[in-house]
Amino acid sequence: MSGKRTGYGGVEIEALEGREAVRKRPGMWVGSTGAYGLHELVFQVVGWSVNRVLAGRQGGAVDVTLTQDGGVRVADGGPEVPFAADGKTGGSGLEALLTGMPAAGRGGRRIAHLSPVDRAGLFVPNVLSSRLTVEVRHGGTRRVQEYARGVAVARPVATEPTAGSGTVIAFWPDTELFETTRCSFAVLAERFRQVSYLNRGLGISLTDERPAGGARAVSFRFPDGVRDFVAALDAETGPFLPPDIIGFEHEDPRMAGTMEVALLWSGSHPEHVRGFTNSWATRQGGTHVDGFRDGVAAAVTAYARERGLPAGDDAPWADRIGDGLTAVVSVKLDHPEYLGATRELLGNTEVRGCVGEAVREHLGRWFEEQPQRAAQTVDRILRAGHRD
Known part of the structure; x- marks a missing residue:
């Protein structure tokens, strides 16, 4: 046998954490950099909104739109969520979910899994998108913030007063990382139909603004589950x-x-x-x-x-x-x-x-x-x- 030493020492090991780790190996977080991974990215964002709606009132809905410029917009009317961390209750705000990797264990919750890779919440979609904007209606105020590849472009901006609650997340998958950024209407529609069946009364709509002949849309809600x-x-x-x-x-x-x-x-x-x-x-x-x-x-x-x-x-x-x-x-x-x-x-x-x-x-x-x-x-x- 050769006496040459094999294995890895500290020099050979590349330690990556957080945002850098996700962008270095995107396939580890969404399954691939092809069409499968692109749809997993969408399912992670939609899954977050679905679980917000399921945790709120009966009969809530999530609206998904494929925009003409290649983006995906996900809107929900779920319960109020603060933008920043709540110092009184210790609860984390939406900003933390967008910028920090959550803990691996999230037991004790009967959450709906739209994707086999669900533990990362909104962090991975934010990091793997060239641009992401988030709008939050909370406490009578509408706040908006924009990110670029997981990094905040500016501080949250409070705009006009608003009623109700809900979030709108719009994101554009990064063309530098994905082989395709064109989502399949059929693939998304089939998964949303299935999730609606399995969560009685949940409404999910999908609108595609990309066709040259005009938008197409489907909506699902099944009262008998x-x-x-x-x-x-x-x-x-x-x-x-x-x-x-x-x-x-x-x-x-x-x-x-x-x-x-x-x-x-x-x-x-x-x-x-x-x-x-x-x-x-x-x-x-x-x-x-x-x-x-x-x-x-x-x-x-x-x-x-x-x-x-x-x-x-x-x-x-x-x-x-x-x-x-x-x-x-x-x-x-x-x-x-x-x-x-x-x-x-x-x-x-x-x-x-x-x-x-x-x-x-x-x-x-x-x-x-x-x-x-x-x-x-x-x-x-x-x-x-x-x-x-």
Whole structure:
């Protein structure tokens, strides 16, 4: 072996912190410097506004605009937030969120995750934008400030008196860092639609001012939340029929969170179950989806036994319960634990039992209250099993 020394000493290690670290390695903070990273940048800002609205009054809205000059404007009517730090309460103001990297741990909050990289809040979008302007309505005053690549151009300026509360953040992704700064209307619209489904009553609008033929716009608000989501998913599988959706919401302190579940059996398509944690899609499933399947199997098995039908794991229909089933399982947790960095597999062990128990109880109650439809549903499952 060669006697040449390998490894790193103090000279070889480049220590970067804060703004310099983000601009040196932008892909570490938004996933890439391509289209994916560009959209993550937008989702971080929109996610901040969404969580402000969700923390405020019911029925709030976030308005997103893609401007002709390549910027993105995000406006919300959320609760008042001071611009500077509040010395009386110790709370941090918007200025601190824009200029300082927050602590890595932000547990204890059932916040909506629009992006897998959410811990940085507004700091990373500010640093990775060639220009950012922020407007705050607080305490009857409107304050405005401008930043350039994360650095304040001037002190906040108080303008005319104003009523109400809310923020407007407009930013222009830095062309020196991103391979493209042209956002996809379709990509943003699809994610905003999904977040609206998963947060009942939340309104999100998207306006695109860039087309030469005139602006285009979409808006989303779903008063029935995941029930509306299941109805839309079911409509994708075949001819639309008025769906008979079973749904419920439940809070369980044992898992430090809430669950919202909706399901229906319709047609003969393969099982279509989608799981979400804090509004983020867990594409590989996890304990919430496992608990959902446990609960459905337990409720159907109990129904079959009460009527003297074959039941148990060896019943011919046991592995066909999911035929024609469409469902959304959404949990919102104080402390979600994921298996893997991409947050696609939920690992909280206590969630499985909590969700399974709630699904068994609510589906079993629906079977009792809707005997005719329950018989039709279970008969469909039994016939599916006997066809094998």
